Amino acid sequence: MKAVVSTQSTGKCIAKHKLDFASFFFPPGAPVGLAPLLVPVETISFFSRAISLGVRLGANLTAGHMIMHIISDFGAQMLASGTIGGGIGGAFCCAALVPITILEMAVAVVQAYVFCMLTTMYMKDAHELH
Secondary structure, eight states, X not given: OHHHHHHHHHHHHHHHHGGGGGGGGXXXXXXXXXXXXXXHHHHHHHHHXXXXXXXXXXXXXXXXXXXXXXXXXXXXXXXXXXXXXXXXXXXXXXXXXXXXXXXXXXXXXXXXXXXXXXXXXHHHHHHHTO
């Protein structure tokens, strides 16, 4: 999704601003002598936005799923042991999945909010050229 938004906002920015789009990679008011340093840094920053959003979203959601998977497997193994302690521990692990599921839903909401806010800010930057 972010790749589509990035491609479309960059395309609209180029269509609207033509060659002025290149000023996006050299901030206004910066000394010309710093151009060899600033232009590559700004270019990398511009293109890493889409990657950073995707990695952030994917890592946070994957971490929550992995925690749930690990705890549920641990609880299942404890229940399968057939001992009283294993039964108690397994029940505790299963009960612990409820708050973790709620926490994961909260993380998903926060990540959706961050994704939308950063996408909006990036689109505003492309629309107004700083």
